[in-house]
Amino acid sequence: MPRRTATMLTSTLLLIAVLCAGALIRVPYAEMSPGPTVNTLGEHGGKPVLSVEGRKTYESSGHLNMTTVRVTGADYRMNLVEAVHGWLADDSVVVPHETLYPGDKSAEEVREENAEEFSQSQESAKVAALRELGIPVGERVVVASVVKGTPAQGRLHAGDVITAVDGKPVERPGDVATVVTEHGPGEEVVFTVVPAKRAEEAEKKGEELTGGREVTVTTTAAEDDQRAIVGIRAGLDHTFPFEIDIRLADVGGPSAGLMFALGIMDRLTREDLTGGEFVAGTGTIDGEGKVGPIGGVQMKTVAAREEGAEYFLTPEANCATAARYVPDGLTLVKVGTIDDALAALADIREGDTAALPRCAAD
Template sequence: MPRRTATMLTSTLLLIAVLCAAVLIRVPYAEMSPGPTVNTLGEYGGEPVLSIEGRKTHEPSGHLNMTTVRVTGAEYRMNLVEAVYGWLADDSAVVPHDTLYPDDKSAEEVREENAEEFTQSLESAKVAALRELGIPVGERVVVASVVKDGPAEGRLHAGDVIRAVDGEPVEQPDDVARLVTEHDPGEDVVFTVVPAKRAEEAEKEGGEPTGGREVTVATTEADDGRAIVGIRAGLDHTFPFEIDIELADVGGPSAGLMFALGIVDKLSEEDLTGGEFVAGTGTIDGEGEVGPIGGIGMKTIAARDKGAKYFLTPEANCEAAARDVPEGLTLVRVGSLDDALEALEHVRSGNTDALPSCAAG
């Protein structure tokens, strides 16, 4: 065989071997890409995303789209070719696998955490929106969770309303921990609670639960020597009318801002967007403060591809988002629900030069 032919054959076989190895080699990375974007003012799967009963609502004309990121599954392992392609592509991001799926958590635990964060974000969105509109929101301290095999298991239940501890009324979750830790380990604590079922029934009837029953729980000793009973107290809210948010297969807290805006828009005579297509992202707390999220670059691409002209961007994500802005999309910097509402006022009035923009560092 001529030397030239042998060299070419050897090179070809070597290349094939390298390509095969690249396909077979699994790397510890996961891929993020633009996910679905849903108008909080519209429908999804044939059902309204936001439904409000017991209060007059209005039908806005524009879009307030929440955005998502699509990620590879916890069990999926990329090969080297896929990772390189993802690094080079403009519409995907390759990140360490444990960034999305920590080694100390199972895929099911990650899913449950995301679902819990999503539920909490909806609660915060409702609270922030109603407070923005001056509509009273009730608060009560509840049992948020009960530790398995802890002293309170079977005696207290998630959703129970905590009225008092040892006869002293509680107003904030921290009050519960303070009053329990005043005991020595082994001593009894007396909780005055309204069972979750009774509280739920009262809320459905538009009232507050009355009365309560006393439940005695023996404390045990924590690792740091404190007395504990094995519960986590939380703050629950009651609303003067029903706000239902239906959106399946979405997790995490990043849609909070857009849901809050959607609620305000439906309850306001003013059409917040003036018919414009606005998308965005951001966590929100009950006071209306907007927090950062992950995957900002993928979300701006998703918004642009769907047709958005403006993107409400959390302040903490502005610098990263501004490094690669999709053509035709205006990034608008927001740090609170008030900031977002002010920005929408500029959008609907056509005063877009006044919009606070994001700048790359």
């Protein structure tokens, strides 16, 4: 056999061996790639993403697309070949597995956390939007969760509205812990609560929440510092003067909050916020309208541009990362609050794009 042929054959066999080995070697990495985008002003699965009952709404002609990232599953382990391909690709990012799935959480635990964060993002979006429009939003302290195996289990339930503890009215979640920790372990605490089901029925009927029943719970000692606890986490729930429904399945995490808030505002205001333009974006939002950072921003900009977006509302904390790779034809607009986003939308619909605060790389 000629030497050149033998060398080529040997190299080919070595390459095949390396590829086979790479396909068998599992590495502790996960991959993120562009996911679906959904217009919050449009429909998804044949139904409106945002619907409002009990308040006049207005039609919109543009797009306010929320964006997502597709990730490999918590139980999936990439092989070396897949990891190398992801590192070299322009439309994916390979990150340590623990970045997306920290600790020893199971796939089900991760899904539950994502679902809870998504639900909370919808709540915060409604609050931020209505407050921005000057529409009153009610607040009440509730049992956010009950720890399994603690004295509160079976006596207090998630969603119960807490009106008082030991007869003292509560206005903020921290008020509950303040009263409970005035006790020692083994002492009784009296909660005045309105059961979750009754509170939900009253809200649907637009009735004022009154009355309540007393529930006595005996405290136990916290494992870390021996303070008195009953085993609940108190949270803040909101009530709205009309019904706002966000229908979007198979999406998790908090990053759609900003776009949901803007979509709600667009539905409730006569003015078309986008002026018919295609705007996409991302960002968490709290009840005061502050926009927070998210993960996978570069994948979201790719997804937005592929869908047709020309402008992308970008949390200011993500701007430098997003600006390292900007898809052609997409303008990254920096926002830190819902007011920033509204000001940017005003510039976009008026054609004054030179005034937009743009993201810049470090």
